[in-house]
Amino acid sequence: xxxxxxxxxxxxxxxxxxxxxxxxxxxxxxxxxxxxxxxxxxxxxxxxxxxxxxxxxxxxxxxxxxxxxxxxxxxxxxxxxxxxxxxxxxxxxxxxxxxxxxxxxxxxxxxxxxxxxxxxxxxxxxxxxxxxxxxxxxxxxxxxxxxxxxxxxxxxxxxxxxxxxxxxxxxxxxxxxxxxxxxxxxxxxxxxxxxxxxxxxxxxxxxxxxxxxxxxxxxxxxxxxxxxxxxxxxxxxxxxxxxxxxxxxxxxxxxxxxxxxxxxxxxxxxxxxxxxxxxxxxxxxxxxxxxxxxxxxxxxxxxxxxxxxx
Amino acid sequence: xxxxxxxxxxxxxxxxxxxxxxxxxxxxxxxxxxxxxxxxxxxxxxxxxxxxxxxxxxxxxxxxxxxxxxxxxxxxxxxxxxxxxxxxxxxxxxxxxxxxxxxxxxxxxxxxxxxxxxxxxxxxxxxxxxxxxxxxxxxxxxxxxxxxxxxxxxxxxxxxxxxxxxxxxxxxxxxxxxxxxxxxxxxxxxxxxxxxxxxxxxxxxxxxxxxxxxxxxxxxxxxxxxxxxxxxxxxxxxxxxxxxxxxxxxxxxxxxxxxxxxxxxxxxxxxxxxxxxxxxxxxxxxxx
Numbered sequence: 001x002x003x004x005x006x007x008x009x010x011x012x013x014x015x016x017x018x019x020x021x022x023x024x025x026x027x028x029x030x031x032x033x034x035x036x037x038x039x040x041x042x043x044x045x046x047x048x049x050x051x052x053x054x055x056x057x058x059x060x061x062x063x064x065x066x067x068x069x070x071x072x073x074x075x076x077x078x079x080x081x082x083x084x085x086x087x088x089x090x091x092x093x094x095x096x097x098x099x100x101x102x103x104x105x106x107x108x109x110x111x112x113x114x115x116x117x118x119x120x121x122x123x124x125x126x127x128x129x130x131x132x133x134x135x136x137x138x139x140x141x142x143x144x145x146x147x148x149x150x151x152x153x154x155x156x157x158x159x160x161x162x163x164x165x166x167x168x169x170x171x172x173x174x175x176x177x178x179x180x181x182x183x184x185x186x187x188x189x190x191x192x193x194x195x196x197x198x199x200x201x202x203x204x205x206x207x208x209x210x211x212x213x214x215x216x217x218x219x220x221x222x223x224x225x226x227x228x229x230x231x232x233x234x235x236x237x238x239x240x241x242x243x244x245x246x247x248x249x250x251x252x253x254x255x256x257x258x259x260x261x262x263x264x265x266x267x268x269x270x271x272x273x274x275x276x277x278x279x280x281x282x283x284x285x286x287x288x289x290x291x292x293x294x295x296x297x298x299x300x301x302x303x304x305x306x307x308x309x310x
Numbered sequence: 311x312x313x314x315x316x317x318x319x320x321x322x323x324x325x326x327x328x329x330x331x332x333x334x335x336x337x338x339x340x341x342x343x344x345x346x347x348x349x350x351x352x353x354x355x356x357x358x359x360x361x362x363x364x365x366x367x368x369x370x371x372x373x374x375x376x377x378x379x380x381x382x383x384x385x386x387x388x389x390x391x392x393x394x395x396x397x398x399x400x401x402x403x404x405x406x407x408x409x410x411x412x413x414x415x416x417x418x419x420x421x422x423x424x425x426x427x428x429x430x431x432x433x434x435x436x437x438x439x440x441x442x443x444x445x446x447x448x449x450x451x452x453x454x455x456x457x458x459x460x461x462x463x464x465x466x467x468x469x470x471x472x473x474x475x476x477x478x479x480x481x482x483x484x485x486x487x488x489x490x491x492x493x494x495x496x497x498x499x500x501x502x503x504x505x506x507x508x509x510x511x512x513x514x515x516x517x518x519x520x521x522x523x524x525x526x527x528x529x530x531x532x533x534x535x536x537x538x539x540x541x542x543x544x545x546x547x548x549x550x551x552x553x554x555x556x557x558x559x560x561x562x563x564x565x566x567x568x569x570x571x572x573x574x575x576x577x578x579x580x581x582x583x584x585x586x587x588x589x590x591x592x593x594x595x596x597x598x
Contacts, residue, residue: 026443050439053473058432058466065436065450068414068422070367071443073436089463092426093433097414 004167005142007198008106011163012040014149015074019045022153026066028052030059030077036106038076060086063101064093072100072153079105079162080112083124094158095131101158103128108138108162109198109248110281110289117280125196126253128160129226135179136226138162138197138247143170144223147177155179164198164248166286171204180224182232188218191304192236195246196222196255199295203246206300217304225255233262237269244272244304248295251275272307274300311354316530317593319354319389320347321586324559326398327385332579334402337410340569342382344486344527344554345453349386351530352451356537361391364418370448371421371437375430376455376484377411378571384408384417392419428461430454431481435471438479438547449541453482457489457507465518471547472519480540481520481549483511484527486556488567502566511551520549527552560585 018025019041031054033039042049052059056077063073075082082105094101107113110120129136137152137159139145145163152159175183185200186207195203200221207217220236222229237243243263245256256273263269274294281293290296311319323346331337353359358370374383381401388395393407400406407417411425422433434452441448458464471479485508492504508514515522521543525536533552540548556570557563560582574582 047443050474052470053466055463055466055470057429057463058435058470061429061432061463061467062436062439062470065422065433065438066440066443067436068433069371069437069440069444069446071440088426089429089432092429093423097423 004169006165006167007139007142007145007163008037008165010142010146011104011106011149012037014146015041016044018149018153019048022072024070024072025153026050026071026073028059028063028073028075030054030056030081032077032106036076036104056081056086057089060089061093064097064099067099067101072102074102074104076104076106078119079108079124080119080121083121083127083160087127091131095134098133098157100156102152103158103160104163105160106163107165109164110276110293111164111166111198111248111286113165114283116283120281122248122250122276122281123253124160124162125225125247125249125255126257129258130253133158134226135159135224136162137179137224139223140198140200140221141168141170141172144172144175144177147172148223151177151179162197168198168201171201177223180227180229182229183221183223184218184232185221186217186219188216189240190216191308192218192220192240192243193246193300193304194220194222194233194236194243194255194259196225197248199246199248202290202295202297203300205297206304209297209301210304213301213305215304215308215310222255225258228258228262230262230266233259234267237263237267242270242307244274244300244307246300247275249275251277270307272303274303313531313534314593314596316350316354317347318590319350320530321559321590322389323350323382323385325583325586326389326395327381328574328579328582330381330385330398330401332574333399336571336573337381337402338378338571339574340488340556340563340567341376341379341455341484341486343558343560343563344556345379345484346382346558347528347530348453348482348484348533348552349382351533351537353386353390355534357451358448361419364392368446368448371434371450373422373424373430373434373450373452374412375424375452376427376458377424377430380408380410380412383412387419427455427458428463431464431467431471434479434481435467435476438471438476439474441478449478449480451480451482453484456483456485456487456511459483459508459511468515468518468520475546477544477546479547480537481547483549483551484554485511485551486554488556488565488570490567490570492567502568504567515549515551520547522549522551524551524553527554528558559589
């Protein structure tokens with residue numbers, strides 16, 4: 001097991017690197033800087049750091065104004081608030097004009113550090129991918145969060161970057177991040193496991209367990225949910241004949257929804273979607289949450305076996 | 311332009327916008343007429359702009375937060391030379407650059423897309439903050455409706471503008487005393503009279519740390535004097551609270567919430583144009 005690294009720590013460090021190389025970059029905080037690690041920028045580059053108070057609607061609008069005059073604002077807040085509290089502002093002044101605003105959505109999913117359902121969000125991918133012009137990115141680990149941020153900085157347009165809270169292993173070493181591209185982490189012929197975000201870490205464990213049980217599963221990590229890598233998804237379905245999607249998100253409208261839409265159109269395939277089953281989660285330790293809400297590696301193994309009737 | 315010429319330009323905005331609304335078959339009128347004189351003063355005198363270079367980085371920014379009054383802004387832009395006045399008759403038509411609400415991706419000269427009320431001041435804060443970061447000298451102007459200041463986001467933005475001492479930000483409140491439907495008075499909802507959309511705006515903005523300057527929004531000399539005072543403030547943001555009349559300039563539209571948005575008949579158009587022409591004639595006589 002490699003060293004554990006939190007995406008938010010790497011976020012703060014990478015923001016500092018971006019501030020050093022790109023004079024357009026500024027960081028807006030919604031009074032969560034010591035949680036999101038935007039505080040690293042507040043310390044190292046105070047002239048690039050703007051605390052906007054506990055007021056997400058204004059936060060999104062200010063970002064749009066900054067982008068309109070040629071800056072590249074990164075907005076750091078919690079996913080639960082960033083994707084919902086200011087949704088109309090993101091819709092009208094960020095997504096519709098296609099402004100170069102980067103929404104860094106921390107504490108996504110349900111592993112949010114004993115906060116309960118008010119601070120958890122499992123429908124943000126569904127919301128954000130339904131907005132025209134909005135790209136949606138969910139890195140699997142801290143290293144991919146960094147490489148994704150570098151690519152997002154070079155991309156011009158609004159991006160929703162879905163980040164996780166807690167330290168986790170690095171599995172993306174040596175993998176390039178290309179916006180809109182899936183990453184094949186494992187070849188296989190029996191079943192295609194498609195995953196995004198931190199859930200890819202659990203899927204990675206699951207496909208190894210499946211191999212031990214005689215199931216040869218491929219694993220396609222999709223760090224960009226929008227634009228989705230349609231060719232890679234179709235190829236995964238064609239080469240195996242059945243697909244299991246995994247995400248720390250609702251089964252409604254997230255990666256599973258996106259994959260089902262693509263396959264229904266391009267290559268009808270049996271798809272099973274693993275995620276939150278249209279329920280709110282709750283407070284608790286991560287292991288207990290993953291177990292109760294069916295998101296562990298063992299749950300992925302079981303879902304794959306159920307799909308294959310083995 | 312002289313103040314009298316600006317005053318007539320305000321009526322020209324009213325006439326041409328009304329013709330466009332008549333042509334489109336529907337549109338917002340009352341709130342366009344309440345801010346028409348200020349739009350004339352801004353686009354023909356106050357804003358540092360160049361119609362030949364709508365994307366000039368040093369230009370002043372203008373945000374029409376009360377985006378439903380788009381046709382007034384389009385008319386000001388056309389009369390100022392941003393595009394052919396004839397294009398105003400494409401307002402609200404399919405494929406038009408003149409959308410029902412201002413769309414910065416379609417029409418050069420629109421600095422921010424608006425329409426969902428209460429959203430315009432925040433991008434204005436971002437532009438003003440951006441000017442400071444980029445060490446640019448442009449000013450950001452935001453025109454607010456008196457109904458939309460009921461949105462909480464306005465006060466989030468007001469708080470932050472003050473906290474960052476944004477003296478390069480000037481807001482204008484078009485205080486025309488009527489919103490789309492509003493609250494009834496003791497006469498009930500069947501009456502034309504309505505309660506004011508906002509109580510004591512001067513005290514509210516002052517409490518949020520803004521410098522407040524009141525003026526008659528239909529007297530361009532008075533409005534321009536308020537602009538001079540507001541833009542002279544160096545310690546923080548300033549707002550011009552402009553006393554205006556919804557539907558100003560046409561007898562049967564003034565102070566009637568029903569003219570917030572509605573189709574206009576041929577006869578109504580003719581009468582309105584005649585009244586606005588007469589007002590212009592009176593201005594000319596005053597000057598003579």
